[in-house]
Amino acid sequence: LAKTTQPISMDSYEGQEVNITCSHNNIATNDYITWYQQFPSQGPRFIIQGYKTKVTNEVASLFIPADRKSSTLSLPRVSLSDTAVYYCLRAAGNKLTFGGGTRVLVKP
């Protein structure tokens, strides 16, 4: 049983905002939502984490509604270098189980 569900792929263009929604209907009370980014030939890299409401950092924003059954990663004004796989995870600690992720392709 998948812990999270997210689109397999998304295409976008430079300068646009990219929003990736992740479903986690069975999220537990202690779970945090964490997003990782993986470029080709590199290890996954932590980008943002939240519990509820909105979190923003220099890379992205994370929106989590009150019921916490979904979350949306927002990448503002993407560039070609944002082409990567983005993973949504839920976990109460740091033992992370990765799903298939969302392949984001940013086009010129």
Add this chain to the structure above:
Amino acid sequence: DARVTQTPRHKVTEMGQEVTMRCQPILGHNTVFWYRQTMMQGLELLAYFRNRAPLDDSGMPKDRFSAEMPDATLATLKIQPSEPRDSAVYFCASGRYSGNTIYFGEGSWLTVV
């Protein structure tokens, strides 16, 4: 800038040979993970250590794979004997048990021919 260091970065070996991959976790991190990534299976968790003790290695084929932490600065993943189906990228990651994030190394790219 603290980071997880993995060696070797690339390894090509013949079927039946022993392969050892090494990982130096970030100083102060007390949890270490080994992941394997392939196109077909994605990122799979192989083993998980906390304070050098193995907590979960249920994702690891027991007959040929072994993982250890001889000390707090070194984790090893060994395959003996290696098979072509072991060809993959092996990632090590580390974190603090009290935290919710882990940090990955750049991976060891293994090809078994």
